[in-house]
Amino acid sequence: MTILGIDIGGSGVKGAPVDTVRGELLEERFRVPTPQPADVDSVVEAVAEVAGKFHGIERVGITFPGVVVDGVTRSAANVDKSWVDAPAAKLFAERLGLPATVLNDADAAGAAEVAFGAGRDQSGLIMMVTLGTGIGTALFLDGVLIPNTELGHLEIDGRDAELLASDRVREADELSWEQWAPRVERYLRHVEMLLSPRLFIIGGGVSKKSEKFFPLLDIRTPIVAATLLNNAGIIGAAVSAEQAAAGPGPQDPGAIEVDAAAQAERG
Numbered sequence: 001m002t003i004l005g006i007d008i009g010g011s012g013v014k015g016a017p018v019d020t021v022r023g024e025l026l027e028e029r030f031r032v033p034t035p036q037p038a039d040v041d042s043v044v045e046a047v048a049e050v051a052g053k054f055h056g057i058e059r060v061g062i063t064f065p066g067v068v069v070d071g072v073t074r075s076a077a078n079v080d081k082s083w084v085d086a087p088a089a090k091l092f093a094e095r096l097g098l099p100a101t102v103l104n105d106a107d108a109a110g111a112a113e114v115a116f117g118a119g120r121d122q123s124g125l126i127m128m129v130t131l132g133t134g135i136g137t138a139l140f141l142d143g144v145l146i147p148n149t150e151l152g153h154l155e156i157d158g159r160d161a162e163l164l165a166s167d168r169v170r171e172a173d174e175l176s177w178e179q180w181a182p183r184v185e186r187y188l189r190h191v192e193m194l195l196s197p198r199l200f201i202i203g204g205g206v207s208k209k210s211e212k213f214f215p216l217l218d219i220r221t222p223i224v225a226a227t228l229l230n231n232a233g234i235i236g237a238a239v240s241a242e243q244a245a246a247g248p249g250p251q252d253p254g255a256i257e258v259d260a261a262a263q264a265e266r267g
């Protein structure tokens with residue numbers, strides 16, 4: 001079965017068919033800029049443009065930068081508010097004519113890292129933290145995802161943590177690594193105090209530059225950079241779509257699949 005993974009990010013919508021056994025892209029990924037405003041109709045079209053580049057696709061898994069429960073998007077911190085309560089899986093399935101699974105972007109990236117990357121063969125509580133446009137989090141207990149943790153919105157000193165320590169804030173405020181790292185440390189220490197994870201995996205584009213800021217972080221929990229980098233979301237989305245096809249199970253992150261053909265039959 002050929003599965004397409006698509007990652008909806010703050011700046012780009014990227015996708016590629018995925019080898020879900022090896023956790024690798026089967027073809028070079030295709031990217032279009034995220035429409036601005038990133039409202040439902042424009043983003044569905046951008047996803048269709050990406051999907052249209054590939055042939056022989058049987059299912060699609062799509063990440064979304066917000067809470068996703070049973071294929072419905074429930075929050076929209078960094079995208080247009082039209083996504084709140086949008087039936088995302090149904091909209092994508094109908095537009096693409098393919099069964100579609102939708103899940104949170106950090107959950108997808110974390111699932112890929114736990115299966116194939118930095119969290120491989122690790123037991124206990126592992127936390128993925130993506131530092132990007134916002135702060136995304138994913139929690140895994142013995143490899144099983146606890147979906148939709150929104151710990152990037154923990155309040156630190158009266159402020160939403162992602163407004164303190166995301167990579168977008170680093171860029172927008174032109175913070176040096178020495179200025180930004182203490183903010184990341186403050187955030188991670190807070191999470192460490194609350195949850196005592198065994199490992200932090202740091203993802204997002206900035207994880208490519210981990211050597212610039214990891215040495216500046218003084219925390220007890222071991223910390224590693226994501227290894228699948230930009231492709232983690234795409235790979236995790238495809239793996240989730242495959243699991244949804246196999247039916248609900250402990251690894252199913254609560255995203256439903258909508259069978260486009262069945263939808264059409266029902267009218």
Ligand code: BGC
Binds near residue numbers: 137
């Ligand atoms: C959203 C999360 C998302 C994260 C990264 C946050 O603002 O609330 O759902 O995972 O940004 O995109």
